[in-house]
Amino acid sequence: MSATGVPAEVVVVGIGAEGFASLSPSSQSLVLEAPVLWGGSRHLGLVPPVSGQERVPWPSPLSSGLPSLLASYAGRRVVALASGDPLVSGIATTLLDLGVSVRVVPAVSSVALARARMGWSSSSHSVVTVVGRSISTVLRECAPGRRVLVLSSDASTPAAVAELLTSAGWGSSSMTVLGDLGSPSESSVSGVASSWSESAPALNVIALEVAGSGLASWAPGLPDSAYENDGQLTKRDLRASALARLMPAPGQLLWDVGAGAGSVGIEWMRAHPTCRTIAIESNSERAARIARNASALGVPDLQVVEGRAPDALAGLPAPDAILIGGGATREGVLDICLAALKPGGRLVVHGVTLETETLLARAYADHGGALTRIGVETAEPIGTFSGWTPARAVTQWTWSLPTG
Template sequence: MRVTIASAVVSATGVPTEVVVVGIGADGWASLPSSSRDLVLGASVLWGGSRHLSLVPSVPGQERVPWPSPLAASLPGLLSEYAGRPVVALASGDPLVSGIATTLLDLGAPVRVVPAVSSVALARARMGWSAESCEVVSLVGRPIERLVLHLAPSRWILVLSSDASTPAAVASLLTSSGWGSSRLTVLGDLGSRSESSTSGVASSWSAESPALNVIAIEVAGNGLASWAPGLPDDAYEHDGQLTKRDLRASALARLMPAPGQLLWDVGAGAGSVGIEWMRAHSTCRTLAIESDPARAARIARNAHALGVPDLHVVEGRAPSALADLEAPDAIFVGGGATREGVLDTCLKVLKPGGRLVVHGVTLETETVLAKAYAKHGGELTRIGVETAAPVGTFTGWAPARAVTQWALSGTPSS
């Protein structure tokens, strides 16, 4: 399987002249200011969800178009269908908070946003939490495991739910990951006459929730909570093909994760380097290239368990599996460096200012890395790690196999 990460952008000529996205609260038409009402009543074309469209009065001659399903795949066609025409679209609260305005902007549509009070603002008000004191995590159409990355003792988190099932799923996830003593408050139908609030502890959560809800989490427990590189080895499911924590920390220090950047984890094994690259920041991305199907499946399981379910696994053998992938900002080669074409391909595709780290444990790999160092420069390091272990009734040092590490930053010299 080959994966290319890219965003779909429609042609600027195949979109409406403008899409005015008007935010509307759960209390509907009554809460809209006159300026927003005028936009809705004066629109010749009105888009929105069926619920949103039902909240506004009918207008003779107005064309009303419910959002198509599936929404993401159908939006480019909808934009093209109304090319050259002005459109008004309805959205919940602030359309730029996990909303349709963001999606339309990503597609290249000309968008003007008229926001209402967001569910996030209402939730903070109900909880008495300042914007600086809490974090917002959207699970709308996203894997629930994304939440794991943000969990730490005493943190306050607002979760934007997908539907009524999200609170129970969040409670289960918190419990299974060591945060079962966290307190949950499910705020339903915020801003409406039917607004509700239900609280409880994650480990004993059994309450039913409304379809529209925001979850406030007061995190408590003893789960894994670190963004630093070098998680314990037993945090990973593996078959021995694992970059151990001290070596992992050394590699990531040289790979230098940065927001929005992409890593290739070549010969990924258990996926630990790529996973911890993504744990460094919620916008970091990884393509994990692994030829063994069992290990590829294991990488995906590890990524979900450690809070980065959006990691992409490319099942195949380098260098052929690297063809047509998005150019990376950094590359880690944990296996396969002696295979012809692997290092050459990595050096060729690396973006300007990119970083490359390669590990080797055999004499053959060490020879390859020594030649690469002599040709391109960088940093060549031999790392030996010893850990205390029983020696009879005493304690001695047990050495692990030494690893040769070649690290290159910036454009390689010829």
């Protein structure tokens, strides 16, 4: 959405669990003098009645209803209520992303309160929100000894997180659920994920101290066994080589064309929480498998497009990097991918057939880049001895678009 058809300004006032009385006098005045007040039903109920004030609860679901709400108040000034710091997984961020002029008056965030209760410095932990998102996002942050604050969606989140951790090999992790932070009814309960049975209030933050033997590495080239697959999998040594050349960077987008099991796109997203992937796969069973693998490895926001390139590439946002893991010889695929890259973009193409190798040799002659042949051999039993078993050699063409 562009900035047209939206309020002239939305002042977002953070309010803690302790309610209206905790606001500063200036924040109280902003709220009480607002002709229009937006917020969740709980937040609106914390404000004393004001004659003539229009109070509007957030639409449900928010994502689909918010554009209409914004358009209804186009050109006007509105005050909105939000929990704690509205820029910590809050409505202010959503409004800014929609092109709204936003002024934020924060309260103490639930993250700051949880950190204070646990005695954790700001540099000693990561923060993950599962508000409106899959809880499997937590898995990307898990490693032995790591601390994680999880911003819960509701009272059911702690039990769901405990089950997730246990199923992923992190069942011995310590969990502390901090409820209604900053309010008179504030609570704290602790336990271990594998035996978690505690109830929780609707407003809670989960403090995790991770322990166990789950998959923890952010380096490229996870074990092949980490992926559900039908054989269409970029093996770990080739995957590590491809990702080294694709060079994932914060905020960047990868097209994984002919994604198979989705391994390259998944590890691209595991490299940084803001990395994004669109996996293009024509086989419906594989497309569903990619989504399952992405969720199991902590990057459930990976987007799967079921379709065949080049037609399935039409209308996709321009990528910063592209892997063509299959289908490079299909007419138009390589040309469209070359044209789609942003300045400074990187392209990696893999081929195992003579036809694809011929195509890549021609592309190398026409465009330059780097052409590499990769062969991997692994030691396997031969009777009572061991010997080298070669995998099929792969030709890899790498090309980068200049930045200027």
